[in-house]
Structures are given as C-alpha cells and as structure tokens.
Amino acid sequence: MAVRLKFLTEDEQEIALALRYWAMDEEGAYLERVSDLVPFREITQPGAVAKFVRQICWAYDENQVCRVCNKAMRVNGRTDAKKTPQRSYHPCHDCQEREREEQDKRAAAQRAELEKQLAPYIARARTIAISYIDLTDDAALILQAIHALVGQRLTQGTFNRVDCDELTPMGADDFIDRLYAQDILEDDPTAACAEAYFIKDGTVWHKKSLAHYFLPPDTRLGGAEDAFSLLLEREFSDAEALTNLWLDYAVTDVMRYLHYQCSMHNQILEFEAIKKIEGTARHGLRKYSVAQLWFIMWKVVRDAAALASRSYYSREKAVATIPTKVRKQLEIADQGSELRNDWSRPESHITGSLGMIFNSKFDLDEFSTGAKVIEMFTRLGNKKRGGVELNELAVAFMKGTLENQSSLPALEAFTEMVRAGLSTGDALMETITRNPELFR
Structure with missing residues (x-):
C-alpha cells in the first residue's frame, strides 16, 4: 500500500487493526470500511477508530512528499492520503519542528539584540530633562491640553495615544508627533508592551499606537506638579x-x-x-x-x-x-x-x-473669525513686546524719522493711532507697520 506505518506498539491485535485500517488496493481504494473494524475492545463507534490508530502508529503517505526534504508526509487519517503522487503545500512534521526551532532561535537573538540596543535608550529616558521656561507657546498649550486629559501621568507616569483621542475633534496623532519630534515628549520602553519596539535596518523603531509617552522633568524644578505649574501659569506672546x-x-x-x-x-x-x-x-x-x-x-x-x-x-x-x-x-x-x-x-x-x-x-470658539483671531494674537504679541522694548521702539521711531526727514507725517500718523484709542506701544507699532516708507 502507498501508506507506510511506523508502529508505536508491540500489541499484535493493535498492529493488525492498524493494518486493516490502512489496507488498500493498487488503485488506492480501502479494502475495508471503518464500520467493519468495530467493535474492537472498548471501541464501539467507527468515529473513534482513526483516533486510536493515530495513538498506536504513525502513517506516512508515499504519494505525498515534503516540499522541503522530499520525504513522505505524515497523515492523520484516510481522508489525508492521496491516490496520486504530489508535493505537499506544507512542510512535514520534522521540518516544521526544525523551522520552529530556528524561528525560536532567531526570535531569541532578536530579543537579545533589541534589549541591548534599548538599554542606552532606557537610560536616556530616565535621565533626560528639558527647560519648561524655554518651551514655545504652541508646545505649552498642547501640553496643557494633554494634561487636561491624562493629569499627573503626563509628568509622573506615562500615557498613550488612545488616552489623548479627545485632544482635538480628529484625535491627537499630529500634535503628539510634533512634540515628540521636538524632543519635548519622550517614550518609555519599560512601560510599553513587548510588541511595541523592534529593530529595522539595525535601528530601534517603535509602533506609535503601542508606545507610552511622558514629559521629561524640568531642568530646574524636576518633575513635580509644581514644575508643571510653570506651563499652567505661562503668559503667551508668540x-x-x-x-x-x-x-x-x-x-x-x-x-x-x-x-x-x-x-x-x-x-x-x-x-x-x-x-x-x-x-x-x-x-x-x-x-x-x-x-x-x-x-x-x-x-x-x-x-x-x-x-x-x-x-x-x-x-x-x-x-x-x-x-x-x-x-x-x-x-x-x-x-x-x-x-x-x-x-x-x-x-x-x-x-x-x-x-x-x-x-x-x-475666549476663542467655533464662531471666532480668523481675522479677529490673528488680530488678537498679534495684539497680544505686540503688547508683550511693547512692555519690554517700548524704549527701544521709541528710539527707533525717532531716529528713523529724523534720518528720513519724515518726523511731521510720522508724528501725525502716531497721533491718529493714539486718538483711535491705542496705547503708546501699540500706536508706535501700528504707525511703523502701516507707514514703512516713513522709516526707510
């Protein structure tokens, strides 16, 4: 027959049952029906015969060869055996075991290499600090919005992107990516699952959806909530x-x-x-x-x-x-x-x-027009700048008009701005902005 048997028993009756189960003619038709093989000892149902035969012998179909080693394929029952010679789509049991062992070795080597490359990565995450005072206004606002969602985990734990889904109507990915690219947010490999990090082209990569992020401590005040209050109490001017x-x-x-x-x-x-x-x-x-x-x-x-x-x-x-x-x-x-x-x-x-x-x-919402938003932010910036640079601005105003012999029209323009209700600093800025030809 086309099926070769390797017996796992020495019981002659069991061997005889297995031979009867697998016996076939030259055309591959089985000589006996499974129902004719029962009863056999405690086996009374035909459906239990195949399972019992698998326990007492291994069957190798000579008509099916492994695509890797070209040896006969091990089959579990009559329906698995083929009547004509062919190559199997799957490796044989022994080849599968070898492939599994090789995969396990490769996986272990990859884990070891990943742990090796992550070690300095983790060490840096534990020691890095940034200056909260030096953060840009947009970064500070985004951090305040994240803090509203995750609380103390921003500075004293970790959070993931799912935690920030409600940062904007369209999620948080673009804004987290921005802070991460600016080295404001860092990721912590020790807080993420094992599948989050991998090596690609010799470099450590991470899956954004699985990464856990945190805000490094302030260089001066550390990572306590008191340090984050620097951002909460910040005056915006950019x-x-x-x-x-x-x-x-x-x-x-x-x-x-x-x-x-x-x-x-x-x-x-x-x-x-x-x-x-x-x-x-x-x-x-x-x-x-x-x-x-x-x-x-x-x-x-x-x-x-x-x-x-x-x-x-x-x-x-x-x-x-x-x-x-x-x-x-x-x-x-x-x-x-x-x-x-x-x-x-x-x-x-x-x-x-x-x-x-x-x-x-x-005080901005969906009804705030862009023109008024930009005007408000510009005025905010000018106000902040005016408080610091008002004297320099006045000197530049006077020097520029004297050098260009345009003092009178410049003063008239400045007076109009004051009459319109602008402060001294704002009036100077508006005069210079609207009349650049007077200061060239």
Whole structure:
C-alpha cells in the first residue's frame, strides 16, 4: 500500500487493526470500511477508530512528499492520503519542528539584540530633562491640553495615544508627533508592551499606537506638579506660534464636520482630496470662522449628493468635485458673499481639550473669525513686546524719522493711532507697520 506505518506498539491485535485500517488496493481504494473494524475492545463507534490508530502508529503517505526534504508526509487519517503522487503545500512534521526551532532561535537573538540596543535608550529616558521656561507657546498649550486629559501621568507616569483621542475633534496623532519630534515628549520602553519596539535596518523603531509617552522633568524644578505649574501659569506672546496652532486645531474641527457630512451621504474622500481640502480650509480660516467653514462643507457635500443622483454622474465623480467646490465657495465669499456664522456643532462632534484650552485662555470658539483671531494674537504679541522694548521702539521711531526727514507725517500718523484709542506701544507699532516708507 502507498501508506507506510511506523508502529508505536508491540500489541499484535493493535498492529493488525492498524493494518486493516490502512489496507488498500493498487488503485488506492480501502479494502475495508471503518464500520467493519468495530467493535474492537472498548471501541464501539467507527468515529473513534482513526483516533486510536493515530495513538498506536504513525502513517506516512508515499504519494505525498515534503516540499522541503522530499520525504513522505505524515497523515492523520484516510481522508489525508492521496491516490496520486504530489508535493505537499506544507512542510512535514520534522521540518516544521526544525523551522520552529530556528524561528525560536532567531526570535531569541532578536530579543537579545533589541534589549541591548534599548538599554542606552532606557537610560536616556530616565535621565533626560528639558527647560519648561524655554518651551514655545504652541508646545505649552498642547501640553496643557494633554494634561487636561491624562493629569499627573503626563509628568509622573506615562500615557498613550488612545488616552489623548479627545485632544482635538480628529484625535491627537499630529500634535503628539510634533512634540515628540521636538524632543519635548519622550517614550518609555519599560512601560510599553513587548510588541511595541523592534529593530529595522539595525535601528530601534517603535509602533506609535503601542508606545507610552511622558514629559521629561524640568531642568530646574524636576518633575513635580509644581514644575508643571510653570506651563499652567505661562503668559503667551508668540503671535506666530499661537496663530499656527489655532489654524492647526481649527482645521481638525472643520475636517471632522466634513467627514460627518460625507458619512451621512455615503461619500468617501480620497487621501489626496482630503489633503487638498485641508490646505484650502487652513487658508480660509485665516479670515473666516470654523462655523463659517462648516457651512461651506455642508453646502458642498449636499451639492455633491445632489449631483450623484443624476443619471450622467456617479457617486465617485460627484465626490471628486468637493475639493474644487470648497475653494470656489471661499472665492465667492471673498468677493462679498456672506457666510453664515451660526452653524451649530453636532452632538457627537467634540470640541476637544485643545479647543477648550483656547476657549479658556483666549475666549476663542467655533464662531471666532480668523481675522479677529490673528488680530488678537498679534495684539497680544505686540503688547508683550511693547512692555519690554517700548524704549527701544521709541528710539527707533525717532531716529528713523529724523534720518528720513519724515518726523511731521510720522508724528501725525502716531497721533491718529493714539486718538483711535491705542496705547503708546501699540500706536508706535501700528504707525511703523502701516507707514514703512516713513522709516526707510
């Protein structure tokens, strides 16, 4: 027969049963039915015969050869045996064991190498410190928003990205990546699961979704909550950093609403379209509010849904028009068309902890227009700068106008700013900003 047996018993009756079970003719047909083999001792059911035979012998099918060693394959029962010669799709039992042992050795070597490379990585994480005072305004605001979500774990433990899902309406990944790239947030391998870190091209990598992060202690005050109070009590003055962070946040607020509207109409945006809309929205948010951009998103999605219902348009073609429609609506608004600013936030659409920080610190929300936001941050920056540099600013004002023989028109412009209600510092800055030709 095509099946070779290796017996694990010396019992003649058991050997005879196994031979009868596997006996076949030249064409591979079995000579006896399994039901004819029972009863045998305590075995009375045909279904138990194959299991018993496997316990007393190993069967090797000569018609099936291992794809690795070309030896006969071990089979468990009659249904596994083949009538014609062929190569198995899977390695034989012995080859599988060898492959498993080799995999275990490789895995052990990789773990040892990973532990070796992680050792200095872990040591650095335990000793690194940063200066909280030197952090940029945008970084400080993001950290305050993370602290609102994870509390003391920011400075005295670790947190993961899932913990920060409610940082913005679209999650936290981009903002955590920003702080991590700036070496403000660090990851702790000892707090993450074993699958979080791996070696690629000789370098340690980690899976962002599994990593655990923390804020290193302050170089002067350490990692206590008192140190973090430096960030909580911080006075903000970097107009550019604050403006860019607001725009980054506001874009997430707009895009969350866009995705919500698209889901209501079973519309799926391509990655390139999403990026294009994000860029257009960011530009629009320098002038308009989040709520006004929500109105645009509602309108263009509704128009695309109507377009898709026409016989000569498919849903995919209609969705592809959304990025252009968004830009077109902004162009119409720039030409004088009024955008509604009373669009309400859907119940499931969160503000996010970063949005709440902007609201508590600067009284900003979805109805704050971009133009007023930028103006407010610019004024905040000028105010801070004026308190420190007012004397230098006055000297530069006087020196510049004297050298250019433009003292009279410069003083007239300054007087108009004061009459408009601006402080001395703001009036000087506005005069210089609006009349650069007087100071060249």
